[in-house]
């Protein structure tokens with residue numbers, strides 16, 4: 001039985017040709033860091049993101065020059081584009097005019113109700129979804145009566161902040177609902193994971209079916225930010241919450257896409273490309289496994305097939321410990337051993353280990369495409385001697 005909770009039922013929205021919500025796969029998004037005012041640079045980055053598997057790209061539209069560039073970006077993008085707009089409703093109108101596939105816009109931040117109405121009417125006509133995105137760092141200050149109300153309930157600081165995020169989102173949602181607009185998705189981002197989890201948990205318990213976009217705001221540099229995002233986004237997904245994700249990292253956004261898929265793959269919610277298994281090494285290792293694993297990791301980023309590849313540091317335990325891998329390498333001093341589902345295929349010289357592993361990865365993929373049945377898993381017998389060489 002899976003410990004990942006059943007997904008919270010949500011309505012389906014169409015962002016261009018990508019479906020969000022319902023039973024559709026959880027969508028991986030990112031945001032371009034290129035200046036939207038430069039359509040060539042922005043399109044170049046959007047293509048890089050799309051090549052990495054990004055399914056929707058958000059672009060910042062901070063001013064009229066950026067909005068004016070959208071007609072040179074949107075029709076040429078390989079994936080749907082969402083315009084990120086704050087305060088200025090004319091920018092949203094220009095983005096809709098340019099055929100934008102989605103807006104990220106908080107209607108409560110637009111001062112005049114008639115301006116909100118104009119944007120929402122046009123978005124409705126064009127069936128363009130709007131994401132309401134509240135971030136704890138930028139929501140309005142909590143009023144004293146709200147703080148008193150929560151204190152009376154004995155709320156913790158996390159609960160207080162989380163509830164304020166939810167109420168802020170509900171305020172924006174009500175504006176859209178009053179205008180009979182329902183193509184809405186919602187995000188409630190925070191840097192503190194307990195606040196983030198509590199906010200989404202509270203929102204998900206409400207009687208609505210708006211799809212939820214998950215993300216940890218300002219998660220940080222690649223290492224710390226990936227861990228923080230994995231904990232925050234991963235926990236919510238395991239609770240059955242979330243229809244689309246964006247990992248925010250202070251680096252090339254292509255890395256965000258990679259981390260996003262790794263989170264989904266870890267929970268077995270999506271399959272994409274290769275998954276690498278690598279041992280941490282121990283006193284038995286006799287080769288530079290860190291470098292070898294990094295080289296294999298780099299190669300696997302070019303592999304689209306869902307295949308598990310193991311890089312292990314010794315022949316004693318490697319094939320057994322990674323017997324679930326489709327293909328693996330147990331690296332030893334001077335020699336390496338290639339194995340398939342724990343069954344040893346051949347030995348190779350240390351200098352040839354990387355190339356031999358790549359060749360076997362390609363062979364597994366070709367076998368699959370040709371319908372060659374891989375019965376290695378059935379033939380593997382863990383209780384018998386592990387190192388049974390079948391061909392040298």
Ligand code: SF4
Nearest residue numbers: 279281282313314317
């Ligand atoms: S595979 Fe070998 S080197 Fe790697 S952790 Fe296990 S015992 Fe140590």
